[in-house]
Amino acid sequence: MPDLSIDVVAKAAGVHRSTVSRAFSRPEAVKRETREHILKVAEGLGYTMSPLAQALRTKTSTFIPLIVPDITNPFFAELAKTMTQAADDRGYQLLLCVTNGDPAKTDGYFTAMQAMYAPFGIVAPSTKVDTEAMKRFDFGHKVVVIDRVEGDDAVPTVTVDSRRGIMIALEHLHSLGHTSIGYVSGIAGTHTAQDRMDAYLELSAESGSAPVVLDSGSDLDAGTRGAEHYLEMDNPPTAIIAANDMVAFAVISALGQRGVRVPEDVSVIGFDGLALGARFNPPLTTVRQPIADMGHIAIELAEKQNIDGSVDHIVLEPQLLVRGSTSGPRK
Amino acid sequence: MPDLSIDVVAKAAGVHRSTVSRAFSRPEAVKRETREHILKVAEGLGYTMSPLAQALRTKTSTFIPLIVPDITNPFFAELAKTMTQAADDRGYQLLLCVTNGDPAKTDGYFTAMQAMYAPFGIVAPSTKVDTEAMKRFDFGHKVVVIDRVEGDDAVPTVTVDSRRGIMIALEHLHSLGHTSIGYVSGIAGTHTAQDRMDAYLELSAESGSAPVVLDSGSDLDAGTRGAEHYLEMDNPPTAIIAANDMVAFAVISALGQRGVRVPEDVSVIGFDGLALGARFNPPLTTVRQPIADMGHIAIELAEKQNIDGSVDHIVLEPQLLVRGSTSGPRK
């Protein structure tokens, strides 16, 4: 594969490099036939422009970093998937950056992002660590966050309405006849986790039933502990809301190992709407986040901000997704 | 953030650009004190070299593309996770490329990879499409494939021993007392899927029991169809081997919806060893692939090949991971 530079094409087409460059990046500035000829020659040679050289010169690239803490978490995986598509649709190239919760790595990715002249980046939920780093690198105006953020003002965000989601879950459970509804918390550090918990506490109180927090832990074992707590109770709730689908899985699994069946003995509802949930045993009823929309919107927000400097905060509506893990309470 | 180029540092340190360059990339070529001084100045300015400019000039970068068909599949997610780490350990930066099975995208990533001067790339399973593209782009000698490959010779591979894995599953099931063991196939197009199927067929025959292929389909619904098939049988097997964990999940889920319980009514064993399986209901017994090892080894293989041109084929041993989805056959 002979090295193909713009000069090679230029020579082959009998024009100057700058003309070739224009033929590609500013078509209207080149005479129609010249351009067509150049394009044909380039095509024949199998030439493509070097994104590196391009980025170096123009100080802007088409690389969009997506920073997630853990790609193993299906929520982030689905997000990554739809965002890859969304980015692609708009001519960007998504770069997945997995921090594994390591602040040093977050820092690393931010500097890399800077160095690669990424026009903007997307940060998925999103501990304080990440947002701090964001500011430190003066990226406040080039990042979209998929979560609510501390100083809500500086950076655009897209979130789903946590309170509404919990409300939907509660309503669903109420409508099935449940009155005693427990809660198991999710991954700590994120605002959404906190929001969901708060919403549960408030809405429970409002509806007159006492909140039962089975576990407020942060790690992946919250589900397991929540289940244990449930088993120890004299008068356990007849339904459980899990802060997210992964936790719901863990709860159901742990319960199952103790002989408690879902939904026969206790109903469980998740939060996320993972595709995986459809293949769980039983299929998981859950509050669905419009993940695909989030991806597209995040990119739109970023582009919009880059143009007119606007900082928007989009809040999406979650939806109820009824599958098999909820039913009426056991008599 | 003032633009930080090598010249800025050079001026600040009172030396020439080339000296700064050497201080970073060829330390031994600069007098100790000079280097230290430069590094200090750079540090103070918060300077980092531009990987872009560097790659452009040296025609080699530290970007390692990892090409996967679907990041939503937990197997690839786990692979991506460990490979990110492995790459990081060696000073590389992993770029996750998700093709969603789109050949055009695969092509796109390959050219991008070429343009970015990636020293090599990793392709995870891996339909014919991918391997063809590999050759088309003359990347045969710069790619490691995580799967077995057609013309096994040209490109280094790391795989786990499918036959051995199936054997382990079979042995486990036999030791529990099962004699009639069904099989549900996995995602098509990959060699590993074919290998596992073949191994099942052969080994079943050898052990004297007739193979029962519940579904040989390729898509994600193979599990569901397999379960349906099972339900229609007059004399269904007492255990099922699923070609991979995802399929196992689907099988158990579909079975569960029809009132068939695992492992009480039928045992199910998966293949992959996903962390997710531990939180399934019931926790999934499975044949574990050493995913983390695969990641590290893939990178080692690539580096080795880059140095001495060797093309190795590493085959790893799978392990049995007993959890809760298998037990003795129902009397």
Next chain:
DNA sequence: TCGGTTGCTGAGATCGGTTGCAATAACACT
């Protein structure tokens, strides 16, 4: 026929580094 536009293309500097080559300094040896 001449000054003024307009449209297109070529020259050459530049982005941020790398690197072969030359220049200088320092040191060893006869």
Next chain:
DNA sequence: AGTGTTATTGCAACCGATCTCAGCAACCGA
């Protein structure tokens, strides 16, 4: 002191594009 090495550093071309500016031809109206 004279000469040969060796260690450092500066110079300048180069990687593959982009972009401003200038040159040039065609075109317009008077």
